[in-house]
Amino acid sequence: MFTGCGSRERVIFEKRPRPVVTILLQKQPPPTASLLSASAGAWKTEQIGFEVGGRVEFVVEQNTKIEGRIYDVDDNLLFPGDPIARLESERFRLAVAKAKADVETAEQNVLSAQTELEGSIPAQIAAAVAKRKAAEADYSRSKKLVARNAGSRSELDQNKANYDSAVAEVQRLQAMYKAQESQISSLKSVLEQAKQGLRDAQRNLEDCTLYSSFTGQVAETSVVPGSIVQAGAPVVTLQMMDPIKVELEVSAEVSRRLSPTDLYPVYVTMPTGEVEMHQGYLDQIDSIADPLTRTYTVTLLVINRTFSTIEDVDVATTPNIWRLDLPFLPGASEGKLFVEEKAILRDDQGAYLWQITNATTNGRSPNDHALEVRKIRITTKDFKAPYFGSFVFQEVVVEDEAFDPRLNLVIGELSVSEGVAQDWNGTTVFLDAGNRWMLRPGDLVKVDLSSGNKDSGYYVPLNAIARTSGQTAIFVLQESGDGAIARRIPVELFQQDQENVTSSVCRIEAIGEVSLEGKRLIVEGTHYLVDGEPVNAVSSSQEPNSEDRS
Incomplete structure (x- = not known):
C-alpha cells in the first residue's frame, strides 16, 4: 500500500x-475382528449362613471384600480369613463351660472306678481267699476229728458252713471285679460322650463367627445387627470376583469352532475411557441350545483386578467424611455432637479432629478427591453409641468457635504411608473410597472369537x-x-x-x-x-x- x-x-x-x-x-483389535457383546457375571455365588441360630452381633456391609478361610488337604488352617458376621456368644460360652465340667466329672468317675478295680476289690478278694483257706483248714480238721469220734458233729457243720460262706464270698468279689470292669467300660463311654459334647459346644461357639470358603465380595446382606437368625438361614450373599465370568451367545457353527486350548481377547473399557485387552479362558459351552434363539451360551473366565482412585501411595488418605450433628443418634435432638471414634486423634495437647476446609454439607467434595484440612480441638465424653455393629460414635464437644456442625465436615480414620497418624501434620488428605473392581457383574465387554490375527x-x-x-x-x-x-x-x-x-x-x-x-x-x-x-x-x-x- x-x-x-x-x-x-x-x-x-x-x-x-x-x-x-x-x-x-x-x-484396538484388528478391523476384521469379530467383536461380540458379552456380559460379566460372578463365576461363583453363594448364600452363606450360620450353622447355629442366635442374635446377630455384627455383619459386614455390602460390597465389602472378604478373604476366604483356606485349609490344606490335611485340614490344617492356612489362611484365617475375614469374619463376615458374628452372633452373640454368651450362651455358647456357658455351654462350653458346662461341657468341660461334664468331662471333668466323667474323668473323675472313671478314675474312681479304676482305683476301686485296681486297689480296693483285689484287696477284698485277697482277704476273702485267706478266710476261705482258714475255713477250709478248720473244716478239714473237723472232718478228721469226727472220723475218729474225737469231735462233735455240730462243730463240723459249723466249720463246713464257714467254709462254704468263704468260698461264696470269694466268688462274689470275683464277680464284683468283672462287674467293675464293665462299669469302667460304661464310664469310659460316658466320658467319650462328654468329650464329644464338649467338641460340639466348642464348634458351636466357633460357628458364632461366620467365614467364607472362598475370596469374594459381599453382594447382599440379608440381616442387620440385632436380628434373630435360624441355623442355615442366609446372612449374606457372597460372589467370587476373581476370576470373573464373561458370557455371550453364539451360533452352533461358532460353538463348534471354539477350542478350550485357545485364548480369546476380551476388551474392557476402563473408567478413563481407555480400552484394555485381557485374555479370556474358555470355561464351558452349554450342551443344549436356547430353544428360542437357537444359540449356545459360551462362558469365558477372565482374571479380574482392583484399582484405587488414589494412585499415589505416599499421601494421607481417609475412607469417609462425617458431619457431627448426626440425627439418628440418641441425644442429637439436644444438640449433642458425635464422631466416629476412629477419627479421633490425640497429641500432647489433647484430642483433636481434622476439619475439611474446601467442602461443606451444602456442596460436593472436590473432583480430585483432595481435601484441605485443619486441626480443631475437641473434648471427648464418656458416652459411646454403637451403630449396626459397623461404627462406634463417641460424644464430643468442639472447642473451636469457628466450627459450625450444621455446615462443616471432618475426615474419618486417617491413614498415612509412613509413621503413625498422630504424627502427621499436613494440610491435604485424599478421599479414598477403596479399591474398585475392573469388571463387575453386569458390565458389558467385547469378545473377539475370530480365528485370525488377534x-x-x-x-x-x-x-x-x-x-x-x-x-x-x-x-x-x-x-x-x-x-x-x-x-x-x-x-x-x-x-x-x-x-x-x-x-x-x-x-x-x-x-x-x-x-x-x-x-x-x-x-x-x-x-x-x-x-x-x-x-x-x-x-x-x-x-x-x-x-x-x-
Whole structure:
C-alpha cells in the first residue's frame, strides 16, 4: 500500500495454517475382528449362613471384600480369613463351660472306678481267699476229728458252713471285679460322650463367627445387627470376583469352532475411557441350545483386578467424611455432637479432629478427591453409641468457635504411608473410597472369537502414512503456543498383518521410545506436510475401527 509521496513499506503475507483432519490413536483389535457383546457375571455365588441360630452381633456391609478361610488337604488352617458376621456368644460360652465340667466329672468317675478295680476289690478278694483257706483248714480238721469220734458233729457243720460262706464270698468279689470292669467300660463311654459334647459346644461357639470358603465380595446382606437368625438361614450373599465370568451367545457353527486350548481377547473399557485387552479362558459351552434363539451360551473366565482412585501411595488418605450433628443418634435432638471414634486423634495437647476446609454439607467434595484440612480441638465424653455393629460414635464437644456442625465436615480414620497418624501434620488428605473392581457383574465387554490375527495395535488409514525415500512416518497434532503444528514420527509397518486386515488400514508401531497412545493422528493432507508446519484441526474423524461389530 502506498500513500502520497511517503516511503514505500513492505507488506509480509503470513501463510495460514493448513487445515487438517485428525483421529485419536488408541490400541484396538484388528478391523476384521469379530467383536461380540458379552456380559460379566460372578463365576461363583453363594448364600452363606450360620450353622447355629442366635442374635446377630455384627455383619459386614455390602460390597465389602472378604478373604476366604483356606485349609490344606490335611485340614490344617492356612489362611484365617475375614469374619463376615458374628452372633452373640454368651450362651455358647456357658455351654462350653458346662461341657468341660461334664468331662471333668466323667474323668473323675472313671478314675474312681479304676482305683476301686485296681486297689480296693483285689484287696477284698485277697482277704476273702485267706478266710476261705482258714475255713477250709478248720473244716478239714473237723472232718478228721469226727472220723475218729474225737469231735462233735455240730462243730463240723459249723466249720463246713464257714467254709462254704468263704468260698461264696470269694466268688462274689470275683464277680464284683468283672462287674467293675464293665462299669469302667460304661464310664469310659460316658466320658467319650462328654468329650464329644464338649467338641460340639466348642464348634458351636466357633460357628458364632461366620467365614467364607472362598475370596469374594459381599453382594447382599440379608440381616442387620440385632436380628434373630435360624441355623442355615442366609446372612449374606457372597460372589467370587476373581476370576470373573464373561458370557455371550453364539451360533452352533461358532460353538463348534471354539477350542478350550485357545485364548480369546476380551476388551474392557476402563473408567478413563481407555480400552484394555485381557485374555479370556474358555470355561464351558452349554450342551443344549436356547430353544428360542437357537444359540449356545459360551462362558469365558477372565482374571479380574482392583484399582484405587488414589494412585499415589505416599499421601494421607481417609475412607469417609462425617458431619457431627448426626440425627439418628440418641441425644442429637439436644444438640449433642458425635464422631466416629476412629477419627479421633490425640497429641500432647489433647484430642483433636481434622476439619475439611474446601467442602461443606451444602456442596460436593472436590473432583480430585483432595481435601484441605485443619486441626480443631475437641473434648471427648464418656458416652459411646454403637451403630449396626459397623461404627462406634463417641460424644464430643468442639472447642473451636469457628466450627459450625450444621455446615462443616471432618475426615474419618486417617491413614498415612509412613509413621503413625498422630504424627502427621499436613494440610491435604485424599478421599479414598477403596479399591474398585475392573469388571463387575453386569458390565458389558467385547469378545473377539475370530480365528485370525488377534494382536491389538494402532491401525491407521493408509493415506495417513507418509513415505519418503523408503521411510514411513505419520504426522500427529502437537500444541505449540497459541496454535498447533504437525510433528513427524517415524513408524514401522507390519506387512505380515496385511492379509488379516482390510486394504484401507494397516498396523503401525513407533520407532524408538515414542508413545503413540492418545495422540491426534493427521489423516488428511499428510503428503503435503513438513515437520513443524503450523496446522489447524478443522474436524475429528472417526477412528478406523470404531464401528460397532456386535
